[in-house]
Structures are given as structure tokens and as C-alpha cells.
Amino acid sequence: MAxxxxxxxxxxxxxxxxxxxxxxGNFWTNYIFCQDHKVIAKQFxxxxxxxxxxxxxxxxxxxxxxxxxxxxxxxxxxxxxxxxTPEGKIDSEFYLALVTMHGTIMVxxxxxxxxxxxxxxxxxxxxxxxxxxxxxxxxxLSYWFFFLSSAFMFTSLFISTGPAxxxxxxxxxxxxxxxxIQGSGLGMTLWLISMxxxxxxxxLGGINYITTIINMRTQGMSFTRMPLTIWAFFxxxxxxxxxxxxxxxxxxxxIFDRSFGTSFFLSDIYxxxxxxxxxxxxxxxxxxxxxFLGHPEVYIVLLPALGITSEIIATNSRKPIFxxxxxxxxxxxxxxxxxxxWAHHMFVTGMNPFLGSIFTLLTLIIAVPSAVKIFNYVTTxxxxxxxFTSAMLFSIGLVSxxxxxxxxxxxxxxxxxxxxxxxxxxxxxxxxxVMGSASFFGMIAGIYHWFPxxxxxxxxxxxxxxxxxxxFVGVYMVFFPMHYIGIAGxxxxxxxxxxxxxFSSFADLNMLVSIAAVVTLGAQFIFLFNFFYSxxxxxxxxxxxxxxxxxxxxxxxxxxxxNWPGEIPHVYRWPYDYSKPGAKEDYIPQTVPxxxxxxxxxxxENELVKLEMxxxxxxxxxxxxx
Amino acid sequence: xxxxxxxxxxxxxxVLTMHPKKFALWLFMASVLMLFASWTSAYIVRQAEGNxxxxxxxxxxxxxxxxxxxxxxxxxxxxxxxxxxxxxxxxSLVLATTILGVLFLAGQVMGWAQLVGNSIYFVGNPSGxxxxxxxxxxxLHILSAIIFLLVVLNSASxxxxxxxxxxxxxxxxxxxxxxxxxxxxxxxFMLINR
Ligand code: HEM
Ligand SMILES: [Cu+2]
Numbered sequence: 001m002a003x004x005x006x007x008x009x010x011x012x013x014x015x016x017x018x019x020x021x022x023x024x025g026n027f028w029t030n031y032i033f034c035q036d037h038k039v040i041a042k043q044f045x046x047x048x049x050x051x052x053x054x055x056x057x058x059x060x061x062x063x064x065x066x067x068x069x070x071x072x073x074x075x076x077x078x079x080x081x082x083x084x085t086p087e088g089k090i091d092s093e094f095y096l097a098l099v100t101m102h103g104t105i106m107v108x109x110x111x112x113x114x115x116x117x118x119x120x121x122x123x124x125x126x127x128x129x130x131x132x133x134x135x136x137x138x139x140x141l142s143y144w145f146f147f148l149s150s151a152f153m154f155t156s157l158f159i160s161t162g163p164a165x166x167x168x169x170x171x172x173x174x175x176x177x178x179x180x181i182q183g184s185g186l187g188m189t190l191w192l193i194s195m196x197x198x199x200x201x202x203x204l205g206g207i208n209y210i211t212t213i214i215n216m217r218t219q220g221m222s223f224t225r226m227p228l229t230i231w232a233f234f235x236x237x238x239x240x241x242x243x244x245x246x247x248x249x250x251x252x253x254x255i256f257d258r259s260f261g262t263s264f265f266l267s268d269i270y271x272x273x274x275x276x277x278x279x280x281x282x283x284x285x286x287x288x289x290x291x292f293l294g295h296p297e298v299y300i301v302l303l304p305a306l307g308i309t310s311e312i313i314a315t316n317s318r319k320p321i322f323x324x325x326x327x328x329x330x331x332x333x334x335x336x337x338x339x340x341x342w343a344h345h346m347f348v349t350g351m352n353p354f355l356g357s358i359f360t361l362l363t364l365i366i367a368v369p370s371a372v373k374i375f376n377y378v379t380t381x382x383x384x385x386x387x388f389t390s391a392m393l394f395s396i397g398l399v400s401x402x403x404x405x406x407x408x409x410x411x412x413x414x415x416x417x418x419x420x421x422x423x424x425x426x427x428x429x430x431x432x433x434v435m436g437s438a439s440f441f442g443m444i445a446g447i448y449h450w451f452p453x454x455x456x457x458x459x460x461x462x463x464x465x466x467x468x469x470x471x472f473v474g475v476y477m478v479f480f481p482m483h484y485i486g487i488a489g490x491x492x493x494x495x496x497x498x499x500x501x502x503f504s505s506f507a508d509l510n511m512l513v514s515i516a517a518v519v520t521l522g523a524q525f526i527f528l529f530n531f532f533y534s535x536x537x538x539x540x541x542x543x544x545x546x547x548x549x550x551x552x553x554x555x556x557x558x559x560x561x562x563n564w565p566g567e568i569p570h571v572y573r574w575p576y577d578y579s580k581p582g583a584k585e586d587y588i589p590q591t592v593p594x595x596x597x598x599x600x601x602x603x604x605e606n607e608l609v610k611l612e613m614x615x616x617x618x619x620x621x622x623x624x625x626x
Numbered sequence: 627x628x629x630x631x632x633x634x635x636x637x638x639x640x641v642l643t644m645h646p647k648k649f650a651l652w653l654f655m656a657s658v659l660m661l662f663a664s665w666t667s668a669y670i671v672r673q674a675e676g677n678x679x680x681x682x683x684x685x686x687x688x689x690x691x692x693x694x695x696x697x698x699x700x701x702x703x704x705x706x707x708x709x710x711x712x713x714x715x716x717x718s719l720v721l722a723t724t725i726l727g728v729l730f731l732a733g734q735v736m737g738w739a740q741l742v743g744n745s746i747y748f749v750g751n752p753s754g755x756x757x758x759x760x761x762x763x764x765x766l767h768i769l770s771a772i773i774f775l776l777v778v779l780n781s782a783s784x785x786x787x788x789x790x791x792x793x794x795x796x797x798x799x800x801x802x803x804x805x806x807x808x809x810x811x812x813x814x815f816m817l818i819n820r
């Protein structure tokens with residue numbers, strides 16, 4: 001009753017939406033060139049999942065090589081063809097290409113486009129109460145640029161010289177000189193084209209997200225009433241808007257160096273005894289430009305996942321999020337700091353040691369807002385009425401990875417320590433936990449949680465729990481041993497260590513890691529089955545399956561174009577009124593006015609109601625509001 | 627239509643909003659600014675490493691700078707005319723801006739010819755390559771703005787720009803001023819850091 005009266009205005013009021021698209025329109029306008037944010041979100045989701053599968057399979061292929069250096073990989077010949085050497089090993093240059101593609105795919109295609117593209121698109125209009133994004137057309141373009149970019153990257157996997165092989169960071173001169181390795185030929189060109197398109201897609205998307213959040217909020221959705229998901233997407237989009245153009249600039253200069261003969265990054269290079277004509281360039285310059293994007297990028301990957309889990313943890317602990325303002329503040333602080341720490345990736349480039357200690361200091365400061373966030377997650381969970389849904393399990397998993405991976409960041413952030421650990425498996429362990437696994441878990445948690453809104457059905461919770469436990473244990477088994485391997489001195493991007501006698505004592509550990517990687521990847525098929533089975537056969541979802549307070553759950557089971565059939569609901573309170581003392585239920589949706597909940601109002605909220613009545617006679621009968 | 631019983635609720639707080647398209651334009655300009663900021667910083671970082679060829683900027687760049695500044699003035703006058711519903715004036719001022727924009731581009735290209743005459747090529751020491759990249763990409767943005775101007779010119783000829791419908795004109799003016807200021811910044815930057 002309390003909430004029902006808000007939506008019963010029968011005169012459908014299509015604000016800025018003169019026409020209902022969903023009724024007329026064909027396959028092309030409804031599914032392919034659709035401008036509805038929900039369809040675009042699903043396009044990003046499915047494409048992102050396909051990329052995740054490819055990226056995961058690539059990692060398992062090279063893990064087989066690393067874990068079982070003596071085994072014959074002859075059985076992969078039907079798929080990899082000439083990339084398997086006559087001895088049955090993976091070609092060493094192709095190994096580098098695999099690592100490069102794996103990193104690029106995971107960071108950009110899965111955890112940037114797949115994560116932000118899916119959830120920013122889906123949740124921003126639904127949670128701030130808007131009919132659609134500010135510009136549906138730009139939003140559609142954003143997806144199709146991403147698709148085109150994907151097509152280029154995918155094609156590069158199949159060309160005869162193989163995909164780019166210079167690492168996801170594409171440092172010149174390696175990446176600039178086609179003579180250097182095969183992967184720096186056509187593969188690198190395709191990589192650069194693909195990433196240029198990708199950046200356009202990200203900027204189109206980001207401009208839309210920010211504009212929508214600032215300008216299209218429904219009545220009552222003040223900044224302090226926005227769910228933390230929205231805050232996270234907001235900061236993510238701003239970081240992207242400021243950092244991706246820099247990568248674009250770097251990539252463009254690299255293209256000129258590769259194809260037009262300029263010398264921005266090249267100088268005094270001899271290949272096979274012959275001097276190249278390039279003089280006056282600086283490869284370190286590229287690293288500065290790259291990491292000015294590269295470090296913010298890790299937060300572009302992580303922040304949406306943190307936002308998603310804030311929402312899920314509060315909902316499933318049935319408690320208000322602890323320290324809402326501290327959460328927003330720490331995200332803001334992280335966003336700002338992310339732009340001034342990039343040189344911690346460059347401690348061993350011959351940097352002035354004094355500059356190194358400044359970047360060490362700035363880097364370590366990031367630990368403070370990060371710790372605030374972890375503290376707030378734990379205190380939200382503390383004494384909550386926890387419901388271990390699959391989404392909740394994955395969110396708790398994220399908190400765990402964020403902590404264990406974040407702690408090693410304190411080691412690596414020290415310039416003195418990093419000189420020893422740089423480019424070893426310690427780094428691989430660190431970033432896979434804090435960025436890779438944490439964000440990946442956030443994304444999976446989001447899919448479990450919002451699946452009912454995506455497809456109107458529920459995913460299977462038991463399969464979800466199985467998926468969680470295998471993946472959670474698997475991830476630790478894969479990445480935890482890498483710390484030891486790294487401290488022992490194993491360098492990353494090496495295709496084989498069998499030539500180093502000292503490393504042979506770690507052969508067992510490497511084998512364990514590889515087996516765990518195969519099992520972890522295998523567990524993802526449980527998820528895929530659950531996902532696709534549930535789209536068609538899952539239990540039909542109730543309107544508000546998790547008892548959430550946010551606006552998306554006030555839409556119909558299958559929201560049409562425009563999201564709410566009637567008027568857009570208004571918002572009267574923050575999104576975390578869970579288990580409020582005195583309230584009838586353990587949650588109060590954002591659409592319920594304070595005047596309807598006198599039993600649970602806090603004194604200052606009662607003041608608010610009185611104030612509204614007192615000044616300007618703002619009190620109005622609900623059914624005459626318009 | 628009616629809810630049966632009458633409910634009394636407090637009024638929801640109003641939220642602050644802006645024109646979404648204008649806002650999006652500002653965001654776009656921020657990202658363009660970041661692109662050029664990255665190149666000018668790269669320029670300084672690279673220059674500090676030495677091995678930097680010194681040369682004079684082409685004289686034509688001074689002329690094109692003057693042209694772009696004048697074009698900002700015509701554009702602003704056009705905007706004020708639109709506010710006052712002076713249709714013909716809007717049209718001729720937007721047209722003037724477009725022509726000045728094309729002249730600016732021509733000036734930049736001829737400036738390149740002067741550079742080449744001076745033996746400063748795109749391929750060579752980065753000090754020259756940077757000038758080509760910065761002017762070239764700025765020129766591409768000017769090109770996009772000229773297309774925008776043509777769209778506005780078209781609406782202006784159809785008398786669709788007036789005090790009641792200013793958004794397009796306003797956005798075009800903003801973008802044009804932005805690119806003008808951007809050029810002045812880039813030019814002064816290159817003058818100071820040769
Ligand atoms: C099945 C799960 C995964 C496994 C087994 C795995 C394993 C690996 C391994 C062994 C490397 C090579 C290290 C080297 O030789 O330098 C690597 C590189 C990398 N991985 Fe993963 N990874 C997984 C998932 C992810 C995810 C989810 C991300 C997302 C951030 C990610 C991002 C990267 C990056 C950025 C690199 C560096 C690529 C480069 O050196 O250019 N990985 N991964
Ligand atoms: Cu970093």
C-alpha cells in the first residue's frame with residue numbers, strides 16, 4: 001500500500017518519449033541497432049563474456065606450457081597449427097603473443113568494456129530514474145565502435161604473423177619495429193587500430209554516463225541519495241574521460257613511428273649491425289604516456305566492481321552501508337590519486353631516486369582510502385543478517401582479494417623493494433588478485449544480482465555456490481604460489497625456465513598452479529551453463545527478489561523502452577534504509593516518502609517532513625501532483 | 627487516475643540539471659584538452675632530454691592566429707545576433723566565421739609548406755614532428771568544427787536559429803571559442819618552448 005500509490009497514475013506520461021519503440025520495430029531496430037540502454041548493456045555483457053572466455057582459454061594454454069615444460073602439446077596442433085613447434089612446444093614468440101592478447105583482452109575488453117559497458121549502461125538510467133541515457137544514439141555508437149574494435153583484435157589472432165607480442169603495455173622500441181619480432185608486424189598494427197576504436201567507444205560511453213548521472217536524475221535523487229554503484233560509475237567515467245585521450249595520443253605517436261618513420265620513441269637502434277635512421281626519440285617518454293593512462297586504468301577496472309559490491313553487500317547484510325560518505329569520499333580520493341602515481345611502474349627506468357621516493361609516498365597514500373573501503377565493507381557485514389546469495393558470496397570474495405592483493409601493493413609501491421620484485425611473478429600475483437580477480441568477482445557478482453532485472457528470471461543459487469567455491473579456492477591456488485615464485489626471482493614474460501638450474505625446485509609449484517588454472521577455468525562453464533539455461537528456463541523472478549531499496553526494482557519484470565510504464569517514480573530517501581528500527585519491513589524503498597513512515601523516522605527526518613509542510617506549503621496531495 | 631484515497635506526501639527535492647547536450651560538449655572538450663595536454667607535456671619531457679633541433683615557427687602561423695581570433699569575434703557577434711533574432715546578420719556572421727575557419731586551415735597548410743622549405747620535415751628530429759602532429763590534429767578538430775558551422779549555417783538560412791532556439795548556435799559558439807583558445811595556447815606554448 002505504502003508504495004503502490006506512487007505508480008498508479010493511469011495516464012501514461014511519456015515525458016520526453018513521444019513514441020513507444022517496443023511495439024513496432026523489427027529485429028534490426030530491436031536487437032542490433034537498438035538505442036535502448038538495456039539492450040546495449042546486454043550487447044556489452046554478451047560480447048564481454050565471449051572475450052572473457054577467449055582470454056581465459058589463452059591463459060590456460062600458456063599455463064600448460066609453463067607448468068608442464070616437458071609435456072607434448074602436439075594435441076593443440078589442430079587449433080594452433082604452425083604455432084606448435086616440431087618438438088611439440090608452443091612457439092616462443094607465439095607465447096609472447098598469447099600473453100599480450102590475454103592481458104589486453106582481460107584489461108580492456110572484459111573488465112573495461114564488459115564491466116563498465118554492461119553495468120553503467122544498465123544501472124545508471126534504472127537507478128537514477130531516467131527513461132534512457134542522455135543520448136541513445138551515442139550509446140549505440142559506443143557499442144558498435146567496441147564491436148568493430150573487437151573485430152580487429154579478433155582478426156589479429158588468426159593472421160600468419162600472429163597477434164601483437166610486445167606485452168599489453170606495448171613498449172617501444174619492441175612494439176615499434178616490425179623487424180624485432182613477428183608480433184610487431186601486422187599484429188601490432190591491428191592492435192593499434194583496435195585500441196584507437198576502443199578509446200572512441202569508451203569516450204562516447206563515458207560522456208554519456210557522466211551526462212546522464214548529472215542531468216537526468218529523477219525528482220528527489222540528490223547526489224547524497226545516489227546508490228554507491230552510481231557514484232562508482234561516475235568516477236570511473238571521469239577517470240576514463242581524462243586518461244584515455246592520453247593513451248590515444250601515445251598510440252598515435254607510436255603509429256607515426258611505426259608507419260611514417262618519425263622518431264618520437266626511437267633513437268640509436270642497431271638491428272643486425274645496421275643503424276636505423278631514427279634519432280632523437282625517447283622510449284621512456286612512451287612509458288610516461290602509457291602509464292598516465294595505465295594506472296588510472298586499474299581503477300577504471302576496479303571502481304565499478306567496488307560500487308557493485310557495496311550495493312550487494314548492503315542489500316544482503318540487510319544493513320545500511322557503513323560510512324556512505326566515507327565510501328564516496330574514498331572513491332573520489334582514489335580517483336584523484338590515481339593520476340599522480342603512474343611512475344611507480346617505472347622505478348627501474350633510471351629515474352631520479354628522489355623522484356622515486358615521491359612516487360612511493362603518493363602510492364602508499366592510496367592505501368588509506370582503500371583501507372577505509374575494506375573497513376566499511378567489513379563493518380557493514382558485521383552483525384548483519386547475512387544472506388549468502390551467489391552475488392553476496394562473490395562480493396565477499398572481492399573483499400578478500402582486494403585485501404590480499406592490496407597488501408602486496410604496499411611492497412611493490414616502495415621503490416627500493418620494487419627494484420628486486422619488478423617484472424617477477426610477484427607482480428603477476430599482485431595485479432591478478434587486486435585488479436584481475438577482484439574486478440572479475442565484482443562483475444560476476446553483478447551478473448548474479450541483476451540477472452532477474454536483465455532477463456526476468458533467476459539464476460540457480462546452488463550452482464552459483466558451487467561456481468563460487470571452486471573459483472574462489474582456485475584463484476588463490478593459482479595466484480598465491482606466484483608470490484613465492486616471484487620472490488624466488490622468476491621473471492614474467494619468460495616462456496620457459498628449464499634452462500635455469502635454480503628454478504627447477506619450483507617445478508612442482510608451477511605444475512600445481514597450472515592444474516588449478518585449468519580447474520578454475522573449467523568452473524566457469526558451470527556459470528555459463530547456469531547463465532544461458534536460466535535465460536530461458538530459470539525460475540520466474542519476483543518484482544523485487546532481493547528486497548532492495550533502489551529504483552530499478554520498481555520497474556516491471558520486463559521493463560520496456562522508457563523503463564517505467566507510467567511516470568518516473570520520485571525519490572524521498574537514501575538507498576540504504578535496511579533494517580531501520582521501527583520499520584514494518586526490513587527495507588524501505590527509495591520511493592517511500594518520510595511522511596508515510598512516521599514509525600521509523602529519525603528525529604531529523606521528521607524535521608524534514610515538517611519543514612516541507614511549513615515553508616511554502618509544499619505539501620501536496622499525491623494524486624494531484626502533476 | 628485517482629488513487630482512491632488521498633495521500634499527503636512531502637515534495638521531493640528538486641535536482642540540479644543542465645542541458646544534456648551542452649554538458650556532453652563540455653565533457654568532449656575536456657577530453658580533447660587532455661589529448662593536447664599530454665602532447666605538450668610529452669614535448670617538455672622530451673625536450674629536457676636534449677638532442678633537440680631548434681627552428682623558427684613559420685610566419686604564417688602568426689597570421690592564422692590572427693585569423694582564428696577574429697573568427698571568434700565574428701562567431702560571438704553571430705551568437706548575440708541570434709539572441710536578438712536578427713536572422714540575416716546571424717547568417718552572414720556564421721558564414722564569415724566559416725570562411726575564416728577555412729582560411730585558418732589554409733594558413734596552417736601553407737605554414738607546413740614554409741616548414742618544409744626550411745628543411746623541417748615530419749620525419750626527423752621530434753622537435754619538428756611534434757609541431758606537425760600538434761598543428762595537424764588541431765586542424766582536424768577545426769575541420770570538425772567547420773562541418774558543425776555548416777550545419778549551423780544551414781539552420782540559419784532556414785531561419786531556425788533565434789532566441790527561442792539557441793542550443794545549436796550556443797554549442798557551436800562554445801566549440802569554436804574552445805578551439806580558438808586551444809590554438810592560441812598551443813601557439814604560445816610552441817613559441818616559448820622552442
Ligand atoms: C584463468 C585466470 C587467469 C590466469 C590463469 C592468468 C594467468 C596469467 C599468466 C600466467 C600471465 C603471464 C605472466 C607473464 O608471463 O608475464 C598473465 C598475464 C596477465 N594477465 Fe592473467 N590470468 C588470468 C586471468 C586474468 C584476469 C581476469 C586479468 C584481468 C585483469 C588478467 C590480466 C593479465 C595481465 C594484464 C597480464 C599481463 C600481460 C602482459 O604481460 O602483457 N589475467 N596471466
Ligand atoms: Cu599503478
